[in-house]
Amino acid sequence: MMGYNYMMGGNIGIMFIFSWLIYVLVIILLVLCIIALRKYINKM
Numbered sequence: 001m002m003g004y005n006y007m008m009g010g011n012i013g014i015m016f017i018f019s020w021l022i023y024v025l026v027i028i029l030l031v032l033c034i035i036a037l038r039k040y041i042n043k044m
Helices: 002-010 011-044
Strands: none
Touching: none
16 A cells, blocks of 8 residues: 555656656657658559
């Protein structure tokens, strides 16, 4: 119980920032994939 409370209280900011970083990275990867696909289709 003590460990759970520590995780929720102490690391919630770190977890929040980490989840946002993953979210932003996924969006960037999707945009790069779309751009790469468009360039590939245009070459064809």
